[in-house]
Amino acid sequence: MAEQKYEGADLSDLFSRRGDSAPTGQPSSVYGEEQQQRPAWMKLEKNKLYDKYGTKQTTREDTRDDRYSKYGVQDNKRVRREEEEEELKRQKIDYQTFQSRIDKEKDINSIVRSHYNQRTYQSKLQGSRTKSPIYKLRNFNNAIKYIMLGNFFPTKREAGPRTVLDLCCGKGGDLNKCEFISVDQYIGIDISDASISEAFSRYLQNRARFIPQNEESKKQRNSKKYNFEACFATGDCFTNSIPEILEPNFPGIIENMFPVDCVSIQFAMHYAFETEEKVKTLLNNITKSLKPGGTFVGTIPSSDFIKDKILKKNFIDGETGCKFGNKLYSVTFEKPPPADGIFRPPFGNKYVYYLKDAIDAIPEYVVPFEYFRSLCEDFGLVLKYKKNFIDIFNQEIPKYFSKLNKNLVEGMKRSDGKYGAEGDEKEAVGFYIGFVFEKLG
Numbered sequence: 039m040a041e042q043k044y045e046g047a048d049l050s051d052l053f054s055r056r057g058d059s060a061p062t063g064q065p066s067s068v069y070g071e072e073q074q075q076r077p078a079w080m081k082l083e084k085n086k087l088y089d090k091y092g093t094k095q096t097t098r099e100d101t102r103d104d105r106y107s108k109y110g111v112q113d114n115k116r117v118r119r120e121e122e123e124e125e126l127k128r129q130k131i132d133y134q135t136f137q138s139r140i141d142k143e144k145d146i147n148s149i150v151r152s153h154y155n156q157r158t159y160q161s162k163l164q165g166s167r168t169k170s171p172i173y174k175l176r177n178f179n180n181a182i183k184y185i186m187l188g189n190f191f192p193t194k195r196e197a198g199p200r201t202v203l204d205l206c207c208g209k210g211g212d213l214n215k216c217e218f219i220s221v222d223q224y225i226g227i228d229i230s231d232a233s234i235s236e237a238f239s240r241y242l243q244n245r246a247r248f249i250p251q252n253e254e255s256k257k258q259r260n261s262k263k264y265n266f267e268a269c270f271a272t273g274d275c276f277t278n279s280i281p282e283i284l285e286p287n288f289p290g291i292i293e294n295m296f297p298v299d300c301v302s303i304q305f306a307m308h309y310a311f312e313t314e315e316k317v318k319t320l321l322n323n324i325t326k327s328l329k330p331g332g333t334f335v336g337t338i339p340s341s342d343f344i345k346d347k348i349l350k351k352n353f354i355d356g357e358t359g360c361k362f363g364n365k366l367y368s369v370t371f372e373k374p375p376p377a378d379g380i381f382r383p384p385f386g387n388k389y390v391y392y393l394k395d396a397i398d399a400i401p402e403y404v405v406p407f408e409y410f411r412s413l414c415e416d417f418g419l420v421l422k423y424k425k426n427f428i429d430i431f432n433q434e435i436p437k438y439f440s441k442l443n444k445n446l447v448e449g450m451k452r453s454d455g456k457y458g459a460e461g462d463e464k465e466a467v468g469f470y471i472g473f474v475f476e477k478l479g
């Protein structure tokens with residue numbers, strides 16, 4: 039297919055296997071972008087790569103073979119042996135708090151990759167997770183992700199498998215959640231190769247022996263096992279297109295498994311806000327991967343929370359006014375943030391985030407939510423839901439109490455016997471919001 043052929047043409051049909059119409063709304067950026075005749079994602083050069091996106095309706099039968107579950111299969115025995123050795127080491131120690139050693143002079147990708155690689159190795163040697171100083175906070179955050187995916191994984195509207203694309207999936211911490219919402223197929227991508235390898239071995243250890251073949255047997259899913267197919271790939275989803283990341287390892291995957299029902303990106307999108315190009319590449323990946331009506335579900339630090347801290351001058355470094363937080367977490371700007379709490383331009387507003395025993399002073403970038411929302415509209419994604427973690431928990435937990443794992447619920451018990459976050463933990467989780475966008479179509 040000659041690329042020049044489509045210059046100046048209406049590209050909307052080429053990019054969509056269902057002929058979904060392009061979003062028509064004008065950009066509503068608070069930063070006053072120029073008027074655009076076409077949605078932003080159609081203007082990106084990289085779109086040409088998406089010509090590969092399939093035109094065939096995927097059916098469950100199409101994807102029955104196991105070729106997408108192959109990542110690292112050869113290494114499986116070695117992974118097991120390493121895990122046995124690590125389990126032995128783990129039994130010998132009580133609990134070691136995580137601290138990474140990284141060269142902070144490197145670019146953000148190298149810092150992030152190196153941090154999460156080290157985190158993956160060290161977490162295996164840390165001892166029982168219940169002894170972590172952020173054990174309750176982790177449970178709280180996991181509960182929020184169960185709620186978000188539980189509420190916003192689209193209900194089944196057509197025959198065929200239901201698929202989640204988990205961008206920046208880390209060590210596969212959301213595999214259980216995908217079983218909880220009964221997905222049929224899962225694709226995980228992360229820039230950290232150690233995390234991807236860990237996610238894959240976690241999947242293999244818990245995979246149901248016989249993955250259900252039809253609707254009838256799917257009703258008998260074994261909830262303690264993963265009854266879905268999964269594949270994992272290492273890649274930078276803020277720089278490369280999804281086909282570029284997946285096709286080399288899984289030829290034909292784009293045609294067979296895409297578009298997907300849900301794209302999930304948890305606790306990671308703030309790394310993309312280093313540059314406009316990264317965010318646009320990410321949004322292009324998301325919108326091109328989703329079915330019309332599909333959902334984009336994520337969790338990020340709240341720009342409203344940051345603004346509130348700035349306006350109230352709620353800093354912990356006195357006159358300098360660059361740092362807020364408490365004993366569990368902190369946010370440190372390189373220079374004093376804007377006094378009105380509005381970051382201009384909306385990209386590259388760096389701060390260093392610290393979370394005890396988890397994130398060791400890694401650079402992140404402010405995600406000005408209103409700007410992000412208007413950008414999403416340009417990419418055909420409309421906002422359905424946005425709430426602070428504390429509000430999500432308070433409003434949704436009654437519905438989820440009986441559905442969630444007992445250890446998870448017990449791991450959120452407060453000193454007053456109620457459930458949820460308190461004290462420093464409450465402020466640390468209140469730093470985040472959950473959001474959902476729906477792909478127009």
Ligand SMILES: C[S@@+](CC[C@H](N)C(=O)[O-])C[C@H]1O[C@@H](n2cnc3c(N)ncnc32)[C@H](O)[C@@H]1O
Binds near residue numbers: 150151273274276309
């Ligand atoms: C805080 S962890 C979250 C992991 C997982 N989503 C979860 O909720 O448990 C952030 C993850 O983003 C990944 N990440 C950061 N930048 C990335 C990029 N450009 N492409 C893919 N993954 C990236 C990191 O390697 C890390 O695993």
